[in-house]
Amino acid sequence: MPKTRYSTQRATSSMSASKKQKTTPSLYELLCVRSKYEVDEAAVIQAAQQKLDDDDRIYQFWYPSFKERRRSFLGQALELGLGIDVIKALVSPFAIRQKDHNGCTALHRACQGEASSEVLTTVLDAWPDAAKHLDYDKKTPLHYLCQNRYASFETLTVVLDALPDAAF
Numbered sequence: 134m135p136k137t138r139y140s141t142q143r144a145t146s147s148m149s150a151s152k153k154q155k156t157t158p159s160l161y162e163l164l165c166v167r168s169k170y171e172v173d174e175a176a177v178i179q180a181a182q183q184k185l186d187d188d189d190r191i192y193q194f195w196y197p198s199f200k201e202r203r204r205s206f207l208g209q210a211l212e213l214g215l216g217i218d219v220i221k222a223l224v225s226p227f228a229i230r231q232k233d234h235n236g237c238t239a240l241h242r243a244c245q246g247e248a249s250s251e252v253l254t255t256v257l258d259a260w261p262d263a264a265k266h267l268d269y270d271k272k273t274p275l276h277y278l279c280q281n282r283y284a285s286f287e288t289l290t291v292v293l294d295a296l297p298d299a300a301f
Contacts, residue, residue: 160206169213177215181206181222204233204242211242217251229260236269237277240292244278250287257295264296 160180166172204212207228210219229239237245240256240263257263264274275292278284 164206164209164213166213169215172213172215172219174216174219177210177219178222181219205231205239207231207239208233208237208242211239211246211248211252211256214247217249217255220252220255224255224259226259229256229263232268236267238263238266238268238274240264240266240274241268241272241277244274244284244288244292245281247283248288250285250291253288253291257291261295264292 157180158176160177163173163177163180205223205228207220207223207225208231210223224239232238233242235241238260240253240260243252243256267273273296275296278289278292
């Protein structure tokens, strides 16, 4: 009987020890939120710098629109409107070229949201031809930017410089 009690206590104490250990949340856990105000950007950057094998996978995100959305971590960060440091940490050759459920690239998502000209420049530097790509509705990122009420002249200039023929 005492042996059983000891092993039970040992199992209990090892469980409480494992509960006490702080595990680092995954990029998915950090980015599956409703708004950018719920994101710990420093933790996202730290997790992205670890460059885990699942960086370049596509995930099902339910937030921020409550509809299931297939996208990369970079696409989710752009959708949430996260800062330039997070975007730089998440840019990868795979993620920058990945299309989401609507055929939108990372540049489409950046142009659709409240992205700064610095974010647009970062995305275009990683993949200059992104400005030419069409989504499933045959729209370029410039179409999204022109429909965006938050777009500034500066952001419009960044995209037009990447695709000068689009102005004519």
